[in-house]
Amino acid sequence: MTDDTIDDLMDATYRALCKHGYAELTMQDIAEESSKTKGTLHYHFEGKQDLLESFLEYLLDRFEDRTETVPGETPDERLRAFLDELLTPSDPDSAEEFRTAILEIKAQSPYNEAYREQLREFDRALRDRIAGLVSDGLEAGEFRADVDPDETADFLVTVFNGAEARAAAVDRSPEHTKRHVHEYIDEHLRADGSINGDTAVEDEHTGADE
Amino acid sequence: MTDDTIDDLMDATYRALCKHGYAELTMQDIAEESSKTKGTLHYHFEGKQDLLESFLEYLLDRFEDRTETVPGETPDERLRAFLDELLTPSDPDSAEEFRTAILEIKAQSPYNEAYREQLREFDRALRDRIAGLVSDGLEAGEFRADVDPDETADFLVTVFNGAEARAAAVDRSPEHTKRHVHEYIDEHLRADGSINGDTAVEDEHTGADE
Incomplete structure (x- = not known):
C-alpha cells in the first residue's frame, strides 16, 4: 500500500468508527468512507479485526509523531x-x-x-x-x-x-x-x-x- | 418478584456475564445459570437490556449496603x-x-x-x-x-x-x-x-x- 492509501483507509476507519461505533462496524462502512471499494479493503486486510489492529498501530505512530x-x-x-x-x-x-x-x-x-x-x-x-x-x-x-x-x-x-x-x-x-x-x-x-x-x-x- | 428470586436472577446474571461477556450474552445464558426458565425471565424482563439495567441497579444497592x-x-x-x-x-x-x-x-x-x-x-x-x-x-x-x-x-x-x-x-x-x-x-x-x-x-x- 502507498502512504496515501494507508492515510485514506485509516481516515475512513476513523470516520466509520465515529459514525457506527465498534460493535456495528463493517468493512462496507469503512469502504463507504474511503475512495476504495470493499474489494480493495479485503485485498489488504483479512477483515474488520485485522484492519482495526492496523488502525491502532497507526494511531500509536501518529501519537508518537505528534508528541515527539x-x-x-x-x-x-x-x-x-x-x-x-x-x-x-x-x-x-x-x-x-x-x-x-x-x-x-x-x-x-x-x-x-x-x-x-x-x-x-x-x-x-x-x-x-x-x-x-x-x-x-x-x-x-x-x-x-x-x-x-x-x-x-x-x-x-x-x-x-x-x-x-x-x-x-x-x-x-x-x-x-x-x-x-x-x-x-x-x-x-x-x-x-x-x-x-x-x-x-x-x-x-x-x-x-x- | 420475591427477594430470593431477585437474588437468584442477579447472581445468575453475574455468572453469565463473567462466562460470556456482555456482547454475546443471551437471556438463555442467564436462565441456564439460574433456577428459573427463560420463560420466567421474559415474564419479568423485556429482554437483556432491561435485565441488565436492573442488574446495574442491584449492584449499586449492594455496593451501598456493603460500604455503609x-x-x-x-x-x-x-x-x-x-x-x-x-x-x-x-x-x-x-x-x-x-x-x-x-x-x-x-x-x-x-x-x-x-x-x-x-x-x-x-x-x-x-x-x-x-x-x-x-x-x-x-x-x-x-x-x-x-x-x-x-x-x-x-x-x-x-x-x-x-x-x-x-x-x-x-x-x-x-x-x-x-x-x-x-x-x-x-x-x-x-x-x-x-x-x-x-x-x-x-x-x-x-x-x-x-
Whole structure:
C-alpha cells in the first residue's frame, strides 16, 4: 500500500468508527468512507479485526509523531503540555464518538490478543514518555529527588484512562481532569513544594541529593 | 418478584456475564445459570437490556449496603479503607471477567440511556461517598483546610475508573493503584503534610483555619 492509501483507509476507519461505533462496524462502512471499494479493503486486510489492529498501530505512530517535540521551556512545562495534549481530543467534533469506540475496543481486549498487544504498546509508550519527562525534571532539579518516575508515570496513565472512560460512560469532560493533574504535579513533583502556585513548603528532600 | 428470586436472577446474571461477556450474552445464558426458565425471565424482563439495567441497579444497592459502615477509627482510616475496598474485587476468581463485562457496558452507555443513567448514579454515589469521608476528615482537622472535598472525590473516582479500565484492557492490576492512592492522600490531604508516613512538612494551611 502507498502512504496515501494507508492515510485514506485509516481516515475512513476513523470516520466509520465515529459514525457506527465498534460493535456495528463493517468493512462496507469503512469502504463507504474511503475512495476504495470493499474489494480493495479485503485485498489488504483479512477483515474488520485485522484492519482495526492496523488502525491502532497507526494511531500509536501518529501519537508518537505528534508528541515527539513537546512545547515548553522546562521539563515541568513540557510534562504539563504533554498531559494537557493527552487530555485534549485531536478532533473536538468527533471526540465523544471516538472515545466511545476506543472504550469498546478496550473492552474487547481480553477476547482479542492483537488488540491487547496494541493497547499494551500504547500504554507502555505513554508510561515511557511521561517517565522520561519526569526524569528530565529530576535531573534539572525541578522535581523532588525522592520521586519515582515510573511510579508517577504509571499513576498518570491510570488517571488518563479514567478520564477517557468517564467521558464516554458518564459524560464527564476530561477538561476537568487537567486541573487535577496540574495540582498533582504541584503537590507530588515540585521540588519547591509549590501548592497551587504558592511556594509554601520546603522539605528535606528538596534538591538533587539522590 | 420475591427477594430470593431477585437474588437468584442477579447472581445468575453475574455468572453469565463473567462466562460470556456482555456482547454475546443471551437471556438463555442467564436462565441456564439460574433456577428459573427463560420463560420466567421474559415474564419479568423485556429482554437483556432491561435485565441488565436492573442488574446495574442491584449492584449499586449492594455496593451501598456493603460500604455503609466503613471500618476505621478516624476519617483518614475510613477513607483509605473505602478506597482499598473499591479497588479490591468482591470475588477475586471472576474479577477479570466481571471488570471486562462492566467495561463493555460502559462502552454501551452512549447508545443506551438506561445504562447511562445507572452508571451516572453509581458515579454520583461514589463521589458523594468519598466527598463525605473527606469532609469528615476536614472537620476532624485531619486533612488540610484548603482541600475541596468534591474536587478530591472527583479525582479519586477518575483514578478508580482508570484502574478498572487498565485492568481489563492491558492487564494492569488495580492493586498497584492502591499504593498510589495512599500516597495521594498523604500528599494532597494530610494536614500534617506527612509523606509516605514521614511527618516531614508543616505548612501554614495546617489546622482548621477556614
